[in-house]
Amino acid sequence: MSAPLEIEKSILPWLGRSMKLTDYFIADSFRTHGIELSQPQLVMLIMLMKNNGQPQNSLAFLTNRNKASLARLVDTMEKKNLVKRLPAKNDKRVNLVYLTEYGRNTLLKAFPVLHNVINTIQKNISETELDTTVQVLKKIVTNIKLAEGNSNP
Numbered sequence: 596m597s598a599p600l601e602i603e604k605s606i607l608p609w610l611g612r613s614m615k616l617t618d619y620f621i622a623d624s625f626r627t628h629g630i631e632l633s634q635p636q637l638v639m640l641i642m643l644m645k646n647n648g649q650p651q652n653s654l655a656f657l658t659n660r661n662k663a664s665l666a667r668l669v670d671t672m673e674k675k676n677l678v679k680r681l682p683a684k685n686d687k688r689v690n691l692v693y694l695t696e697y698g699r700n701t702l703l704k705a706f707p708v709l710h711n712v713i714n715t716i717q718k719n720i721s722e723t724e725l726d727t728t729v730q731v732l733k734k735i736v737t738n739i740k741l742a743e744g745n746s747n748p
Contacts, residue, residue, distance in 0.1 A: 606735070621712055628708050631675070632701065635660075635668055637709075640677060640702040643694040651680065651690045677701060 602608060618634055625632055632640070638658060643649060649657075655665040669692055672678045677698035683689040694702075717725060 606731075610735070617716065620716070621709070624708050624712050625705060628704070630701065630705050630708060632677075632705055636672055636675075636677065637702075637705060639668065639672060639692075640694060640698055640705075643678065643692065644699065644702055647694050648691045650683070651692055654692055672698070 621634060621637075635658070639654065642654065642657060651665065651669060652662065654669075655662045658665060658668075660668065669678060669680065673680060676695055679693050679695055680690045681693060683691050720728075
């Protein structure tokens with residue numbers, strides 16, 4: 596029988612704690628500034644700002660969500676007038692998701708708040724520590740994807 600795992604000495608609880616605190620901190624910061632965006636909505640708006648008019652199925656892959664979960668997210672965002680869905684010109688079965696003007700303005704309003712959140716979270720962390728942390732987190736993502744059988748980390 597192997598020795599009991601000392602979970603508190605592993606990275607796992609610290610990942611969970613830091614992610615939960617980060618999610619709450621971002622949500623509170625947005626709420627304080629009158630921005631009604633969830634973290635998944637923020638990610639979606641950023642993706643559409645970079646490349647507007649994405650097929651809904653591609654967004655599911657890019658956001659690491661299943662199709663049903665992404666459809667619910669897009670439905671909610673459509674009701675909030677952040678995005679709109681239009682059928683593709685060459686294939687009416689494919690829905691393309693576009694950023695609305697309101698969605699774009701909401702994202703532009705969120706950027707300074709997000710910038711402040713990042714500055715607060717990274718306060719007193721050196722460039723070297725930041726680089727090391729990012730490299731370690733990338734390795735964790737790779738390890739998980741490889742364990743799931745996904746050879747495309």
